[in-house]
Amino acid sequence: MSRSVLVTGGNRGIGRAIAEAFRDAGEKVAITYRKEDPEIPGILAVRCDVTDSRQVDAAFDEIEARHGNVEILVANAGVTADNMLEDMSDEAFRHVYDTNVGGTFYVARRASAAPMPDGGRIIAISSAIAPYGAYGQANYAASKAAQVGLVKSLMRELAPRNITVNAILPGPIQTDMYDDLSDEVKAGHIASVPLGRCGQPAEIAGVVTFLASPQATFVNGVALPVDGGALGHLI
């Protein structure tokens, strides 16, 4: 089995770990990048800003020509632009929402427009703060919660085509996005994790590949925390 996989934002961080895990499992993997081709062995890199639906369409055209229609889509690309409410600009709100929600919408719409005769998998990388909120992250938390609403709606629409749609809610994961946080905020995050540590990108990749595996054919519409137990008291 060698399926066509697309991981948005697969050039670094969690997305890269996911892309490499699929490649190592023998799938045909494509990623998007924005600036420089990361030149990851065995992975097709396509330039694409997910906030622009025309770039999304062009990226899919290229991937379909090289690997066939995308059967596993991982909507991973995401950004933060933190500030307290009174200091959060219109631009910061729209930038985060357009990337995290708009980008997920554009790629899911384009992926589902192509035939998937053997069914498909769509997996969105949301966040453990989606149902919880976070100081200084009103735009980010709203966008991550909206991703879950999107997933649950697409799940209903696409189930008749045997396309499952799920969300993963990572806790703090060691990437550039996490490293950008202040030491104080990081300490607060770790204190909220019963396992007492940050997660690694590979620990998200393992769950994504499970959701795309034959063992997960009946898992649909879930918002799955992968956070060392941080959300255990909420769900």
Ligand SMILES: NC(=O)c1ccc[n+]([C@@H]2O[C@H](COP(=O)([O-])OP(=O)(O)OC[C@H]3O[C@@H](n4cnc5c(N)ncnc54)[C@H](OP(=O)(O)O)[C@@H]3O)[C@@H](O)[C@H]2O)c1
């Ligand atoms: N790290 C965490 O603690 C954590 C926790 C919960 C959820 N998440 C989520 O996990 C996902 C990956 O996060 P990460 O920690 O790996 O972040 P990261 O290291 O900052 O990487 C973000 C990725 O998204 C890409 N991206 C951003 N805006 C884009 C756009 N408009 N078009 C295309 N690609 C774009 C980036 O591309 P460039 O290289 O071009 O910037 C990069 O590949 C995000 O959705 C994030 O919200 C992360």
